[in-house]
Amino acid sequence: MSFFAVDSLSIQFGGLKALDAVSFAVDPGDIFALIGPNGAGKTTLFNCIGGIYRPDSGTIRFEGKDLVGRTPDRVARLGVARTFQNIELFHRMNTMENIMIGRHLFMRTGLWHGITMWGPRSFAGREETRHRRRVEALIDFLELQAVRDKIVGGLPYGTQKRIELARALALEPRLLLLDEPCAGMNTEEKQDMIFWIKDIQAELGVTILLIEHDMGMVMDISDRILALNFGQKITEGSPDQIQQHPEVIRAYLGEPCHDTGHQTGISGEAPR
């Protein structure tokens, strides 16, 4: 049995087949990239895995358990974390508190212990301290010390992306879904992010599912790549195989102009 496997997954929004019988499997410890033009169904796939959408048919198995039909919080409980394409931080909290939400599942404070927190030695006080220490390690790892106590709403885009990554890592996931982690970053920030992603793979042993449009980066860091277009799987393989594949080239570069070219210029992703 594979570590993570999607089998003939389909979801339809009205008349639009956002995903059409997509199947693939991910080996533990890999960086597995999803590529495809806008509207190919990449984020929809993430939303199906994360429990935000319920697919019409197909299965998503993670460590032997089917994720279909589970609510997002129960998927998280199994060890799946994600970041979002358009940053979804808690904008009026500071960096520390944002990442602390990632520790939510590990905390047992609850209503009563919370109300009766009377000092650092109380149950809630000890738990806060313990988890803040864990979060501090993540803040160090992703070099967020400078913004530790800042409200995240007004921070630069690249920094917010990093905080989101830290928040996902705080969940101690075994599978991490990264939705365009480098979007909108300059070369330097991109380079840093690539190092971190490699580190997460190597040091923490987290399996990573990655959506990214920067082909240079995808080809550099991915172990395997899945190419999607119009909700259908084009092909799957190593970076070299993908680069050579005629269908992928056609999806990205379009067809010679004597053709009607209906496959190019599609925009607008499925509603999230």
Next chain:
Amino acid sequence: MDLKQHYYEDVSLFSSATIVFWFTALALFLALFPLVVKNYYIYLANYIAINIIIVLGLNLLVGFTGQISLGHAGFVAIGAYGTIILMTKVHLPFLPALLAAALIAALFGFLLGLPALRLEGPYLSIATLGFGLTITQIIGRMDLFGGREGLHAPALTIGAWHLDTDVDFYYLLIPLTGLLTLAARNLTRTQVGRAFIAIRDADIAAETMGVNLLYYKTLAFSVSAFYAGIGGGMYAFVLRFVEPEIFTLMMSIMFLAMVVVGGLGSIMGAIAGATLLSWLDLQLRNILDIPYLGDWLTALSQSYFSITGVSNIQFIVFGMIMILIMLFEPLGIYGIWLRTKIYWRTWPF
């Protein structure tokens, strides 16, 4: 500059010795206050304290969790009627009756929280509005609740302590308000409060991080209703008489106004908003007794608006305050306080 040396200092109750000093001073002032002032001000303080309790709860729901309730008067009514009925019909002592009534209110809060999982914004407003109106209708039509005539509160005793005067009641109410404030503050700086804020700021992300929306949304409603229930139980004994006409939509809106004016998502804001608007509420009711201004307002109202004169001027003023707050300081009094603090930190530069 104070540097943090321990992780607990991120969440500590008082961030510096100065603040501890001022809170001690406030506690002393509140303890000695009844010895020096007239009875009317004790009544005013009690009225403010009750509103603080209710608004704290409402702010947990509206300001922290981002849900709305236009039916909070319903929970207050459940607390008030519940306490009186449990005392007179079931013969429970005051404190257990108050607690039980608040728990009943919390149960209704839980039930009202269930539709909140599917409803947002205006739809949730209407659902909660319906709840508030329904409660008043039920209370007004059942003999158990005294119907339109209302109910009289029984004499209030806790053990051997007979609380006959407003001053007695003050000494029960102020510590209780302090405790509930502390509880709300504690809640917001630990796990549950963080989950509430997460739901408010980005509910999908919160769920993806493992926050169970069903649990935390209904919990927010329950806790909020519990506070309203406690407030209602106390309210019954300040008024010494309850009737359905007290717990109107206007009351719910006033609580909401206090939350917004004080500052959404802030404990200090809830206290400030409740204090300011409760005080204004009682002052404005007497505005017609003020020489010249009162006569002028009555004449103005009678010639242009209604023949009965100015009856609801406090709501007109509240409405104006809310519009001004929304225009100039969406974080309310708390926002003004924050800006003042930042201004003085860097003064004179």
